[in-house]
Amino acid sequence: MTPYEKWVAYYTIIRKEVVRLLRIWPQTFLPSLVTSTLYFLIFGAFLGSRIGMVHGVPYIMFVVPGLVMLSVVMNSYMNTSFVMFQSKFFMRTIDEILVSPTPPWVLIAGFISGGLIRGIVTGILVLLVALFFTHLVIHSVAIIILFLVLSSLVFALAGLVNGIYAKSMDAVNIVPTFVLQPLVYLGGIFYSTASLPPFWASLTRFDPLFYIINGFRYGFLGISDISLWVSFAVLGTLVLLLAVVNLYLLKKGLGLKQ
Amino acid sequence: MEDLALKTTDLRKTYADGTVALTGVTLEVPKGDFFALLGPNGAGKSTLIGIATGLVIPTGGALSIFGVDAFAQPERARRPVGVVPQNLNVNPFEKVIDIVVNQAGYYGIPRAVALPRADAILKDIGLANKRENIARELSGGMQRRLMIARALVHDPEFLFLDEPTAGVDVESRRAMWTYLKTLTSKGVTILLTTHYLEEAEQLAKHVAVINHGTIVAQGTIDEMLALADGRTPEGEAFRGGKLEEVYLKLTQQAPEQN
Ligand SMILES: Nc1ncnc2c1ncn2[C@@H]1O[C@H](COP(=O)(O)OP(=O)(O)O)[C@@H](O)[C@H]1O
Numbered sequence: 001m002t003p004y005e006k007w008v009a010y011y012t013i014i015r016k017e018v019v020r021l022l023r024i025w026p027q028t029f030l031p032s033l034v035t036s037t038l039y040f041l042i043f044g045a046f047l048g049s050r051i052g053m054v055h056g057v058p059y060i061m062f063v064v065p066g067l068v069m070l071s072v073v074m075n076s077y078m079n080t081s082f083v084m085f086q087s088k089f090f091m092r093t094i095d096e097i098l099v100s101p102t103p104p105w106v107l108i109a110g111f112i113s114g115g116l117i118r119g120i121v122t123g124i125l126v127l128l129v130a131l132f133f134t135h136l137v138i139h140s141v142a143i144i145i146l147f148l149v150l151s152s153l154v155f156a157l158a159g160l161v162n163g164i165y166a167k168s169m170d171a172v173n174i175v176p177t178f179v180l181q182p183l184v185y186l187g188g189i190f191y192s193t194a195s196l197p198p199f200w201a202s203l204t205r206f207d208p209l210f211y212i213i214n215g216f217r218y219g220f221l222g223i224s225d226i227s228l229w230v231s232f233a234v235l236g237t238l239v240l241l242l243a244v245v246n247l248y249l250l251k252k253g254l255g256l257k258q
Numbered sequence: 259m260e261d262l263a264l265k266t267t268d269l270r271k272t273y274a275d276g277t278v279a280l281t282g283v284t285l286e287v288p289k290g291d292f293f294a295l296l297g298p299n300g301a302g303k304s305t306l307i308g309i310a311t312g313l314v315i316p317t318g319g320a321l322s323i324f325g326v327d328a329f330a331q332p333e334r335a336r337r338p339v340g341v342v343p344q345n346l347n348v349n350p351f352e353k354v355i356d357i358v359v360n361q362a363g364y365y366g367i368p369r370a371v372a373l374p375r376a377d378a379i380l381k382d383i384g385l386a387n388k389r390e391n392i393a394r395e396l397s398g399g400m401q402r403r404l405m406i407a408r409a410l411v412h413d414p415e416f417l418f419l420d421e422p423t424a425g426v427d428v429e430s431r432r433a434m435w436t437y438l439k440t441l442t443s444k445g446v447t448i449l450l451t452t453h454y455l456e457e458a459e460q461l462a463k464h465v466a467v468i469n470h471g472t473i474v475a476q477g478t479i480d481e482m483l484a485l486a487d488g489r490t491p492e493g494e495a496f497r498g499g500k501l502e503e504v505y506l507k508l509t510q511q512a513p514e515q516n
């Protein structure tokens with residue numbers, strides 16, 4: 001394929017995905033908005049005043065970045081894992097692409113972009129909802145965007161690996177519920193690790209979400225429990241690692257071809 | 259080499275669960291041919307098509323399409339190929355026109371070019387009035403025709419059809435035959451699998467009979483008939499009966515392997 005033909009194939013995959021996301025928006029965009037509205041209500045309006053300040057900012061301002069990240073990470077992951085799983089398992093529509101000359105990396109890029117679109121759009125929507133509950137301070141737009149994109153990318157890639165490997169619908173649902181969710185909640189959405197006992201604080205350092213949430217929060221508030229460079233390094237490494245795993249799986253046809 | 263559409267040499271496939279599907283298939287399909295691959299259920303027909311179209315990973319052997327090694331240059335080899343799989347694999351929620359146009363996209367054909375082409379094919383194949391319907395709203399026979407339209411949108415030179423008329427009523431079957439004949443008259447090479455002997459006799463120039471993963475006979479229809487004992491063919495009905503006799507003889511020789 002010429003570069004232009006590859007671009008057409010890539011655009012086709014994305015366009016199809018956007019049509020799908022919009023068609024079933026109550027399943028794709030709405031759930032995160034409902035959950036985060038509840039969180040904002042509880043932690044902002046109801047509990048916030050009792051908790052007081054964290055790192056010198058009102059509690060709701062402290063939790064907003066983490067809650068946005070929660071949506072970004074979950075939506076990116078669930079999108080790629082589910083779309084990949086359903087297209088290889090239920091109707092075998094993935095064969096439409098596998099029989100074509102579209103190279104594996106274009107397929108990966110297309111599916112990942114679908115995850116990015118869902119993750120980032122949902123994140124922005126949640127951020128807009130947050131504006132009803134608090135005002136936002138912005139320390140650095142560039143850092144916010146960078147972390148938004150990188151985190152979405154990491155989890156879209158991870159979701160794709162899950163989708164390619166999964167042999168049942170359970171295998172797709174298990175990770176978000178039993179792995180992702182705990183990692184996000186324990187990664188410091190609701191508290192600063194500075195307030196944790198040393199054992200728990202050091203355990204948190206093994207949680208990739210810790211780096212994501214802190215980096216993203218830094219973009220807004222200019223405060224972080226760790227150095228930004230460490231966050232970047234962790235995310236960058238994860239992106240590279242996961243991209244290689246995906247490419248390998250698809251090239252070998254593992255999980256997709258018999 | 260160049261005048262062969264498909265050449266397989268000692269093609270083998272053992273599935274992950276140990277099922278031996280192909281035990282060394284050597285086959286040649288001339289360019290422009292209408293080739294019927296006959297064989298009972300489980301003989302290995304779909305496996306062969308799967309390997310040729312990049313959906314099944316072979317265990318051994320070689321396969322080339324128009325002289326291009328399909329294992330060394332899979333994307334290049336797939337380019338001139340269209341495939342209609344045995345099982346329905348259209349996304350039930352996608353619109354007919356989108357299914358066809360998106361498929362063109364995976365071959366690098368932009369929407370603007372694909373749309374008029376898709377409309378022309380849908381008209382030819384009798385689905386023009388279903389253009390805006392989602393696939394779920396089509397009958398089984400219509401979905402099968404939709405899969406043919408999808409396989410043709412990039413103007414393939416080589417069309418694989420895996421039991422395209424299974425479960426299709428007699429009238430539609432005849433219409434499909436006529437349509438397939440117009441395709442071969444335009445120079446498209448067709449490889450069709452079927453277990454309707456009448457279909458092979460009506461359409462095919464060359465026939466191969468596959469049983470238990472190996473080709474047990476190969477040649478023109480007349481050569482196949484000559485395999486029947488002694489008597490010379492007389493009327494059409496007798497011919498048909500005769501082909502059946504040959505077919506049964508060929509496919510019942512080897513005992514069931516399980
Ligand atoms: N994915 C698979 N895993 C294991 N065995 C398979 C798979 N697909 C097909 N087979 C087996 O391979 C053999 C050939 O199947 P297939 O190529 O579908 O035959 P046909 O199309 O001629 O009916 C059968 O025994 C079938 O059960």
Ligand SMILES: [Mg+2]
Pocket residue numbers: 300303304305344420
């Ligand atoms: Mg079959």
